[in-house]
Amino acid sequence: MKEMTIKDLTEILKEKNVKPSLQRLKILEFLFKANNHPTVDEIYSALIKDIPTLSKTTVYNTLNVLIESELVKVVNIENTESRYDAIPEEHGHFKCRQCGKIYDFHFDMNLIDSQVPPGFIVSEKDVFFKGICRECLNNNI
Numbered sequence: 001m002k003e004m005t006i007k008d009l010t011e012i013l014k015e016k017n018v019k020p021s022l023q024r025l026k027i028l029e030f031l032f033k034a035n036n037h038p039t040v041d042e043i044y045s046a047l048i049k050d051i052p053t054l055s056k057t058t059v060y061n062t063l064n065v066l067i068e069s070e071l072v073k074v075v076n077i078e079n080t081e082s083r084y085d086a087i088p089e090e091h092g093h094f095k096c097r098q099c100g101k102i103y104d105f106h107f108d109m110n111l112i113d114s115q116v117p118p119g120f121i122v123s124e125k126d127v128f129f130k131g132i133c134r135e136c137l138n139n140n141i
């Protein structure tokens, strides 16, 4: 994943006709950098030092703008918490039941197209797996 500069992010927002406000830039930058599917609480805690005027409501609202512009995706692996993802290319998720980490992995979503019943139109595709990650398996030996 290439490093995103504020200039890159400004361009990305402008392309989607989203005004590049400080909050939007910072939150998008954090999502690209963090790359670990943070929750609203995690985004808020990480950015409050940089943006003292930030509130959790602002984080929610900003995320919603970014979601509508298709720059951010909600990752709902557990229905108790929403996590956010700024990776533009389609990928699958693997959640480890032991350490709780969510891994990205390359997944060709076109592979599942043939499974869709005829006459249906797909607007969103999600691939989630749960299990035990390699690290946890190695630690258990």
Ligand SMILES: [Zn+2]
Pocket (backbone or CB within 6 Å): 096, 097, 098, 099, 100, 101, 132, 133, 134, 135, 136, 137
């Ligand atoms: Zn694990």
Ligand SMILES: [Zn+2]
Pocket (backbone or CB within 6 Å): 037, 085, 087, 091, 092, 093, 103, 104
């Ligand atoms: Zn992801």
